[in-house]
Amino acid sequence: MGSMHLRADIRQSQTLSPRLQHAVRMLQMSSLDFAAMVRSKMEDNPFLEDPDDADDGSRAQGVQQTASSDAGQEYGTHAMAGLDMGMDHDLPGMPHPPDPADALPGPAVEAADDRDLWLADMHLGARQSGDTQGSAMDMAACETTLAMHLHGQLNVMAMTPRDLCMARAIVDSLDDDGYLRTDLQELAGLLALTPAPDAQEMLIALRLVQSLDPAGVAARSVGECLLLQCPQMGDASMRQLVQTLLQHHMDALAARDVPRLAKALQVPAARVTQALDAIRRLNPRPGWSFGSSRVDYIVPDVIVRRQQSGWNVHLNPAVVPRVRLNRVYEQLFQRYRCTGQTPLADHLQEARWTVRNVEQRFSTILDVAQAIVRKQQLFLEYGAMAMKPLVLREIAEEVGVHESTVSRVTNNKYMATPTGVFELKHFFSRPMLSASGSACSATAIRQLIGEMIAAESAHQPLSDAQITRQLAAQGLVVARRTVTKYRQLLRIEAVDKRRHHS
Structure with a gap:
């Protein structure tokens, strides 16, 4: 047991x-x-x-001490003048000379020392509380949000209260990017309007908000956002080509498949490349132009x-x-602390x-x-x-x-x-061994990969396997997946997306 x-x-x-x-x-x-x-x-x-x-x-x-010292000197001058003139120092209104007994150390002297200590620290607080100067933050401009910017434009437009209510509801439903992520029918059910707005009315209110500045606001997709900005293009033929790409070829456009797009549209590859460059100049997030500028x-x-x-x-x-x-x-x-x-x-x-x-x-x-x-x-x-x-x-x-x-x-x-x-x-x-046995840092290899890609041909970019072989030729044994990881850390796209088609 x-x-x-x-x-x-x-x-x-x-x-x-x-x-x-x-x-x-x-x-x-x-x-x-x-x-x-x-x-x-x-x-x-x-x-x-x-x-x-x-x-x-x-x-x-x-x-303060200087002022007190000046006052003491002034008192000494008056006292000497009184002695020379034979005046009685006990007359009313005449300052009395200090009593020698007052100079003896005692509680009064210690209290005076404490008073000086307190005044030395409290004088600053009085000065700060009396400071009425404004700071730089008082003159900082108020930030204008996207909703404030759009509501300001709606306020000067001639429309019925019903249309204004629907437009304001759409503006208040936009996200920080300027997109409308809420379904129009769901948004219509939240409005206290009689009768309830139908789909056509909500669509008209949406088109009204989409016509406001900035261009592309209140879009429901990236393609719609870019399409709303196409009217700003000056070249009519380029504008038409960009609109065709955005409306019918979004998959090939996202993959940057220039030969496929050129064959489908029956246009030269160089023309498609120019259209892609024009699309890159558009703003996919119009709401970022407003809001916090910090x-x-x-x-x-x-x-x-x-x-x-x-x-x-x-x-x-x-x-x-x-x-x-x-x-x-x-x-x-x-000085005054107690035990404990x-x-x-x-x-x-x-x-x-x-x-x-x-x-x-x-x-x-x-x-x-x-x-x-x-x-x-x-x-x-x-x-x-x-x-x-x-x-x-x-x-x-x-x-x-x-x-x-x-x-x-x-x-x-x-x-x-x-x-x-x-x-x-x-x-x-971390150290990486080379073919000769010497150690090389990963940072140096990553920098070398960036320089190789920067010096590559725009029409024949280097693949990760080719970069691996070039590093091996220089005595640096690096795996292909390591090259891919370093390229991604440098925020460099893959070889297919770096290739330019003439």
């Missing part, structure tokens, strides 16, 4: 504290997310401040410049959050940890970036063809950190070089 007993075991295991886990997550953040997190902590923690704001407050305090720019974390002594790597000051410990609040808290833990004590500890984490984060990023530049100097000088094979382990050994730390540092971090802005992960490339 089994028995119950206790046993003590000694084991060693690694565990991450919650604070360390949070630090790891912060290291993996992008600079934009990290700056937003620091700003949030500055708003919630009274012990964190912006150095620029604090400097403004210090300058204001200096002005562009997400990449702000590099590290900037690399070439100098006479070599490559100089430094952090981008624009991505480093400006935060420091508020010494005024820290001194006041240390208080919420303010937790805030102070959190503030100190945040400042240290900011310093450690960007110090690690700079160390990793410097190690990458030392390994990839040939890439900076000669381009992607000179990229050397590099793995995370090499950088981790040189910096003295774990590979996982290097992986987190290179995630969503960017480096600005004289040849462009690259993600730090771009500089890592």
